[in-house]
Amino acid sequence: MGLFLLWFLFGIGILIQAVYLLLIFGRTAWSKTPTSSSSASESAEGVTVLISAHNEYHNLKRLIPKLFEQEYPKYDVMIVNDRSTDRTKRLLEEMMAEYPRLRSVTVKYTPNHVTSKKFALTLGIKVAKYDVILLTDADCMPSSPQWIEKMTAPIREEGKTFALGFSGYESQKGMLNRWIQFETLLTGLLYLSFGLWKAPFMGVGRNLSYRKSFFMEMKAFKGIWHLEGGDDDLFVNAYATGKNTGLVIDPEAATVSLPKETWKEYLVQKKRHLHAGKYLRGEDKQKIGLYSFSHALFWIGGLGLLIYLGVFKQWEQFLVVFSIITMRLILVWSIFRSASKRIQGKVKVSQTLINDLFYLAYFWVLGTVSYQAKDIKWK
Structure with missing residues (x-):
């Protein structure tokens, strides 16, 4: 038996x-998916790159100059300074003088009934200049100067509401990093593959695009304000469909994040990510x-x-x-x-x-x- x-x-x-x-x-x-090969014209729709940052001085100092190497003709960058106590505010003031298309808004406190990152993102989206929003994190880097163009192409050119991309991690030595590479790729395979089968169920906020007008129409993070995390996967889970979602599978459209360097930091991060999964649709x-x-x-x-x-x-x-x-x-x-x-x-x-x-x-x-x-x- x-x-x-x-x-x-x-x-x-x-x-x-x-x-x-x-x-x-x-x-x-193995299947071939279409990629955008044409360059965006000067009349292309504008894009706001949005980043919520809490005490990210060192990462922003590294990231902001890279963002302004993008070859897309019409975009700006919005940094939401979320209650930072480091030198983030001074850095943003200095860089806004150097980069005219850089803007910032400051969150001084978070209401009791709202989680901090969702409040910061909502404020940033409300004041965003353009309707196409492209989200990433302060510790991420675009893989190429074509990142904005390729990640937003499904929305701008195909009429999609969401565009889901991949965000990997820098390769480093050690068992932890090898595991991070494996687990990140497995997660990407899950949500990108189901997306290709017209059954999208999540995205990652390190590389995600959608329309501001849709976000406001859906009343932002209604129903999940109180949850830590979920500003990316749960929002996509609630509204993404096979018809309104585009998948961007292209190395030039990916972002690369700084990986955690200790198991303790990694487990805290993944605990937050996995916790949000309990609120996905059945x-x-x-x-x-x-x-x-x-x-x-x-x-x-x-x-x-x-x-x-x-x-x-x-x-x-x-x-x-x-x-x-x-x-x-x-x-x-x-x-x-x-x-x-x-x-x-x-x-x-x-x-x-x-x-x-x-x-x-x-x-x-x-x-x-x-x-x-x-x-x-x-x-």
Whole structure:
């Protein structure tokens, strides 16, 4: 009975994983998606790049000059100085004198019933000059001078309301960074792939665009004001559809963020991200949950079979299970490698086996803790 159960779990895991890897993730990794190749004209619609910053002096000093290297003809940059106590205000004053298209607004306090980042973003969007809003964070960098043009093309040229892009992290040495690269790419595969299948369910605020007029029409973050996080994924989840959402899969349209350098900082960040996931629509939680559930079935069943068959020296069946596990790992490596090249222009994918196994603990342990957490904060 125990052996039958292990084979049953392993088989179900294989079937569901095959659907995700080949049909869903394969859409992002291998299919060709149209990219905008023409340059925007001088009459192109204006874009406001919006950043909410709390004590981000060093990151803003690095980011702002890069933003004004963009080749898009008509844009400005709005920095929301959210209760900063460092030198952010003085830096913005100095840089506004140097860059005429840089503007800022200051948040001095946050109302009790509203979370800080949503209040800051809402204020920035309200005073934004242009209707097309392009969001990123202070610790992000555009991957190319064509970032604004390519990320906003679905909205400006195709009449979409949302444009979802990818935001990766700088490559550094160490196990933590390798895990961050893996987990970020997996998250990107999930939301970009379902978006390509006309079933978008989230985006990331480090690289997200939508219309100011739509945001105001929907009364900003109505219904989620009290939640820490969710200004990106939950807002997209509430309103994005297959018809009003465009996917931007192009290395030149990506952004690159500074990764956390300690496990403690990383776990605090991911706890906030995973906590917001509990408020996704039920069918969208199933998209993530079914992948993670089948992933767990595959490894629990597979490792259980290897141990059982090894102990009882049933080597033919042992070899079958080992071969299936190996083939899946090769498939995961191939998909991640191809997707990484298409999404962010780099192909380095390492430690697939270790990271794939570590995902079990990450999702089921940290996910459970985050789901029940009540002490989530932005800054």
